[in-house]
Amino acid sequence: EVQLVESGGGLEQPGRSLRLSCTGSGFSFGDYPVSWFRQAPGKGLEWVAYIRSKVYDETPEYAASVKGRFSISRDDSKSIAYLQMNSLNTDDTGLYYCARDLFTIQRVRAFDIWGQGTMVTVSS
Amino acid sequence: EIVLTQSPATLSLSPGERATLSCRASQSVSNYLVWFQQRPGQAPRLLIYDASNRATGIPTRFSGSGSGTDFTLTISSLEPEDFAVYYCQQRSTWPLTFGGGTKVEIK
Numbered sequence: 577e578v579q580l581v582e583s584g585g586g587l588e589q590p591g592r593s594l595r596l597s598c599t600g601s602g603f604s605f606g607d608y609p610v611s612w613f614r615q616a617p618g619k620g621l622e623w624v625a626y627i628r629s630k631v632y633d634e635t636p637e638y639a640a641s642v643k644g645r646f647s648i649s650r651d652d653s654k655s656i657a658y659l660q661m662n663s664l665n666t667d668d669t670g671l672y673y674c675a676r677d678l679f680t681i682q683r684v685r686a687f688d689i690w691g692q693g694t695m696v697t698v699s700s
Numbered sequence: 701e702i703v704l705t706q707s708p709a710t711l712s713l714s715p716g717e718r719a720t721l722s723c724r725a726s727q728s729v730s731n732y733l734v735w736f737q738q739r740p741g742q743a744p745r746l747l748i749y750d751a752s753n754r755a756t757g758i759p760t761r762f763s764g765s766g767s768g769t770d771f772t773l774t775i776s777s778l779e780p781e782d783f784a785v786y787y788c789q790q791r792s793t794w795p796l797t798f799g800g801g802t803k804v805e806i807k
Binding site for chain 1: 701732734736738742743744745746749750753755756787789791794795796797798799800801
């Protein structure tokens with residue numbers, strides 16, 4: 577079964593750090609770009625970060641709201657993508673999803689497989 | 701940043717009725733427009749990509765149309781499982797952006 581599973585969420589104080597993981601299975605993880613999204617409680621979807629596959633030098637993209645604080649990376653040998661979140665603030669609270677992008681494989685710009693999310697709560 | 705505006709915010713319909721959802725972009729996104737469905741407590745589900753192409757396994761009652769700045773998602777005859785929130789997303793330029801969502805609720 578093709579799936580993504582997020583982990584690493586939890587309760588953290590403002591100013592502290594968290595690292596989220598997104599583990600893929602059932603497909604060749606390294607062939608696909610991966611993105612992180614988040615959803616604040618009761619709100620809509622927000623794109624957070626994106627990392628290209630190795631063939632495109634694993635170059636990242638970031639939303640303005642997290643640039644300079646968050647860092648995305650990947651370890652294809654473990655089929656994991658990471659989101660390092662530093663200098664957390666209360667606006668970072670939400671359910672964090674990872675998703676794979678079909679672009680590299682099918683030249684289709686669409687996130688077709690999503691994980692179930694991991695909850696991050698930033699509060700003092 | 702490209703702003704996507706979805707309307708209406710809420711659509712109250714009965715099973716079997718036709719649903720028409722709109723997504724308008726602040727500038728052209730060509731056909732790089734995606735639709736997702738999100739049921740309560742679930743992750744988003746890809747419905748439509750490139751404005752009009754159904755994703756794998758999506759029923760034919762879902763269709764997408766439009767290009768440039770104006771897009772439509774149509775559900776030809778609502779099934780009970782279709783009552784959910786629908787989001788559009790543009791894949792034309794960075795940063796990626798979503799519309800605010802349309803909730804399709806049972807009337």
